[in-house]
Amino acid sequence: MRNRAKANTLERMFPIYSVHENSIVTKSGDLTMCFKMELPEIFTLSKQDYQHLSNTLFKALELLPNYTVVHKQDWFLQQSYKPDFQIEDASYLALSNQRHFNERAYLNHTCYLFITKTTKKRIAQQSDLSSLTKGYLLPKQSLDQQLILDFTSSVDLFQRIINDSQLLTMTCLSENEILGNELESGILEQYFALSDKNRGSLKDLALFPDKVKVGDKSVLFHTLSHVEDLPNKVSCANVYQNFSTQSSHLLLSMASQVGLLLDCNHIYNQYLFIEDSQANLKRFEKSAKTMHSLSRYSRENQINKQWIEKYLNTAYSQGLKSIRAHFNVMAWSEGTQGVSDIKNNCASAISQMGCTPRFNTFDAPVLFWAGIPGNSGDFPREESFYTFLQPGICFLNLETNYKDSVSSFGITMCDRLTGKPIHVDLSDLPMKKGIITNRNKFILGPSGSGKSFFTNHMIRQYYEQGSHVLMVDTGNSYQGLCELINSNTQGEDGVYFTYTQESPISFNPFYTHDKVFDIEKKQSIITLLLTLWKRDDQKVTRSEEVGLSNAVSGYLNKLQSTDITPGFNSFYDYVACEYKDSLTQKKVRQKEFDLDNFLNVLEPYYCGGEYDFLLNSQSDLDLLNKRFIVFEIDSIKDHGILFPVVTIIIMEVFINKMRYLDGIRKLILIEEAWKAIAKQGMASYIKYLFKTVRKFFGEAIIVTQEVDDIISSEIVKQTIVNNSDCKILLDQRKHINKFDQIQQLLGLSEKEKNQILSLNQNNDPNRLYKEVWIGLGGVHSLVYATEVSYPEYLTFTTEQRERLMIRKRAQELNLDLESAIKQLNRENLSK
Structure with missing residues (x-):
């Protein structure tokens, strides 16, 4: 039977009218300013840092005018590490490490912030008035020039406050980053393909009440849109039990469970709807009176009245701003992960936030449509809940991946x-x-x-x-x-x-390749001789320091003017003869510099002594290079x-x-x-x-x-x-x-x-x-x-059994160390 169902084109239904610089204008007349946000690395924030982040966001959000929608969209895409095998002069161990991490799976995070100025009517509309269900798109109420100027000024101030925090960074998206260019896709194309790959990857869309099909990907939604699904208390920072002990508590944001800790392809959408707070509170007061008048007919009305009064009392006593909020996890299946796995993973992550997971089964298409960058004005009112600005901020994701250093030097x-x-x-x-x-x-x-x-x-x-x-x-x-x-x-x-014993370490502290002895070299020789001469508990007098310094200076001068072989033996001979004669001529007393004691203590290091090998190395090994x-x-x-x-x-x-x-x-x-x-x-x-x-x-x-x-x-x-x-x-x-x-x-x-x-x-x-x-x-x-890779492990291992295995293999096959490690690595890979 022929399919006669009418299919709309994306071109006809597309809600975006134009893009200029970092701003998106919708066909409904909304204006959205688009930003990319850089968040702190995960596991790097203290309790004070989280509080500072929360306060910064609160100050910035309070500046935004009424009827503004703040849409924070965090993308988490599964990707594979691509090694670099073209490293110049790369060693065997460096290349083996690249092979070891080849196609290592990880979750890549990108954060966008869309701030939308809409109208009073648009922000209050429900799902039946979404642009997805309309046959035409004409704004009923437009933004005048003054409203636009005030809005852009407040967003500029918002950005300045965020960037001054030194924890968050906002940068404006360019027109190319929104729309894309010949080589790379923009965020709009990425959203409709659920991929950050290159251009030309748009897929067909199929809309169902409980899911959206993007090509062969099934998109599911888990929502936080009802107060009864939320915990009694929220905090911007919670203890992450997996990395905590009885005496230490590692903190993460409340939303981290649906962020980097949720290992599947997903987008975490966070919406804050800033309305007229006073108008909201007046509406609640009216509702409380209605509930009170109906309380005699239903206990539920009486309970609702108590909850509304508690909300009002908190708002007025603490001067809090009434807003609406909504949060959802938009996940999709791809590769080996099935729909049931995605549902279970998302539900588990939301439960670990302390919330009740709710799988959306009736308006997934509307949530998908509202998630289009710049189209948050289309969000259905019935999917949001009332709260205050401070607790709403606690549901924002505040961490990102580890970041690579931009420096050319470093370690992996x-x-x-x-x-x-x-x-x-x-x-x-x-x-x-x-x-x-x-x-x-x-x-x-x-x-x-x-x-x-x-x-x-x-x-x-x-x-x-x-x-x-x-x-x-x-x-x-x-x-x-x-x-x-x-x-x-x-x-x-x-x-x-x-x-x-057969080959003891030996040095020649008096050798330099150019016979130049600066102050530091001379001082190091004096320090060495004092260490040999005096015990720890023996003090060195000023006259002894001067005497030893003169002896070293005289010997170094002789090295520069004659062809004698530098070493401790010739130094000892110089002190015992020439320097001793000069001390006698100067009439230096024994108590001022006891030369005989000096020679006697240092005799073991002289030719024929117990340690004569130590300071008389005959090898002029150029350790400098x-x-x-x-x-x-x-x-x-x-x-x-x-x-x-x-x-x-x-x-x-x-x-x-x-x-x-x-x-x-x-x-x-x-x-x-x-x-x-x-x-x-x-x-x-x-x-x-x-x-x-x-x-x-x-x-x-x-x-x-x-x-x-x-x-x-x-x-x-x-x-x-x-x-x-x-x-x-x-x-x-x-x-x-x-x-x-x-x-x-x-x-x-x-x-x-x-x-x-x-x-x-x-x-x-x-x-x-x-x-x-x-x-x-x-x-x-x-x-x-x-x-590290297995070859690097074999190189570094301190286990005697493994070291003997490598040396035995090298000796048996007459191989050098690297060749033996390569052979053992091939055997390990073939297992």
């Missing part, structure tokens, strides 16, 4: 919710914005918290972006990465020093002599880089080297390093398991904490009983404490990752996930 971390890769700059952009004043970092994480994985992951990316990296390790945590770099550079880089150097000193960390000496000389290597590598990023990472740092002389060295490194485009990074290691040295504690604007903490559940001490030491706010204690509270079992908290200057803080 992961979104906490979805695992999408996020580009994070912890150094340059925060410095440029004034968030931090130095690039130094303090990393605290107990054993098993993922500390070494995070630091390896960060350091690898620093190195691959041209940084010079020097590391002091006490547990072979960076051996795998160093070996991989050494293999890839054919031994030109990736230098790994470790102490063994090596970009990745690891000093593994685990075997000597408890040695009272070797450990502090080796650590000081390592510092000297880095200070050489500071002095000579202008314009090149450089960093030093010290892991668990606290016994040397606890010494007073060494603490002064660290203090100098932390305060000076920022001037040389450098970073000092301290990594520790125990906060007690920092507390044990007052100088170091103040130096590290006060001069590390980037603080990085990993899982602190082992320190939960003394976290108040950590909070006080690091100067953490209550919001930062709640973020830190939420680490790894509700990890996705389908992903292998550990969470890490990063705080910048007490201004910005966020929890990220450290997730």
